[in-house]
Amino acid sequence: MVIKYKPGCGEDALLKTAALKHDYNNSIQSIISMLELLQQRVNGGIDGGVDDLIEAGHRALDRVGEQARGLAQNGQSRSPPLVHLNRCISGLNSQLASLLGSCIELSMSISEEDLWISADLHRLESAIINLVLNARDAMPNGGKLIIQTGLVQDGKRQCSSYASLRIIDNGCGMAAAILARALDFSYTTKHSQAGRGLGLWSVRDFVSDLQGEIVLRSIVNEGTSAELLLPLQE
Ligand SMILES: Nc1ncnc2c1ncn2[C@@H]1O[C@H](COP(=O)(O)OP(=O)(O)O)[C@@H](O)[C@H]1O
Numbered sequence: 744m745v746i747k748y749k750p751g752c753g754e755d756a757l758l759k760t761a762a763l764k765h766d767y768n769n770s771i772q773s774i775i776s777m778l779e780l781l782q783q784r785v786n787g788g789i790d791g792g793v794d795d796l797i798e799a800g801h802r803a804l805d806r807v808g809e810q811a812r813g814l815a816q817n818g819q820s821r822s823p824p825l826v827h828l829n830r831c832i833s834g835l836n837s838q839l840a841s842l843l844g845s846c847i848e849l850s851m852s853i854s855e856e857d858l859w860i861s862a863d864l865h866r867l868e869s870a871i872i873n874l875v876l877n878a879r880d881a882m883p884n885g886g887k888l889i890i891q892t893g894l895v896q897d898g899k900r901q902c903s904s905y906a907s908l909r910i911i912d913n914g915c916g917m918a919a920a921i922l923a924r925a926l927d928f929s930y931t932t933k934h935s936q937a938g939r940g941l942g943l944w945s946v947r948d949f950v951s952d953l954q955g956e957i958v959l960r961s962i963v964n965e966g967t968s969a970e971l972l973l974p975l976q977e
């Protein structure tokens with residue numbers, strides 16, 4: 744089953760602030776995961792990967808700083824600069840690997856095109872982290888996660904060219920009734936502290952601000968693909 748979301752009117756400022764707090768907590772969580780990995784390496788006397796983790800930690804700290812500024816300004820963000828999608832994803836590799844742990848195999852299939860989009864880098868990173876965390880939660884016993892980018896040219900859509908970003912997992916998938924509500928504010932099927940139902944709403948809000956689209960495809964017990972179509976800047 745597939746559901747699509749296209750932007751409508753702007754989302755409420757209070758909801759935006761709640762989603763920003765959620766993304767801020769995710770950033771803190773990714774810093775904690777990286778510090779734990781660093782600690783394991785130091786304890787084991789392993790030097791490999793330490794520099795990457797420290798660099799990724801600085802990057803996550805930049806995002807936390809930007810999110811804290813956004814919260815101080817009641818969720819208002821600045822006008823978005825240009826971001827190179829592929830470089831953004833490659834730069835997140837260590838953060839994502841720390842969040843996923845060793846039971847989930849992460850692979851990237853990055854297109855050769857230069858995919859420039861007009862987006863706030865930190866919001867884009869938060870959207871990717873939200874989708875990756877959902878994929879992780881859908882694969883409690885491990886699995887495979889693929890991040891794919893590509894160029895989509897489609898005369899039937901609002902823009903002629905989009906950068907496509909897909910996060911694909913082979914986890915539990917979603918039944919039709921869950922998929923239909925997955926993008927709603929505060930909708931969650933998770934009972935832990937982790938599940939607040941704001942992750943996909945935050946992604947939807949980000950995509951909506953860019954006049955992009957989200958396509959969720961899911962099959963129970965086979966997996967899920969979350970695709971973001973973000974207008975390309977040429
Ligand atoms: N990759 C996925 N696989 C299976 N279910 C998913 C996936 N992504 C989202 N979901 C479902 O959508 C719901 C809403 O997701 P989200 O808004 O991120 O909130 P949360 O993760 O806090 O529950 C989840 O509770 C889950 O049921």
Ligand SMILES: [Mg+2]
Nearest residue numbers: 873877942943
């Ligand atoms: Mg989530």
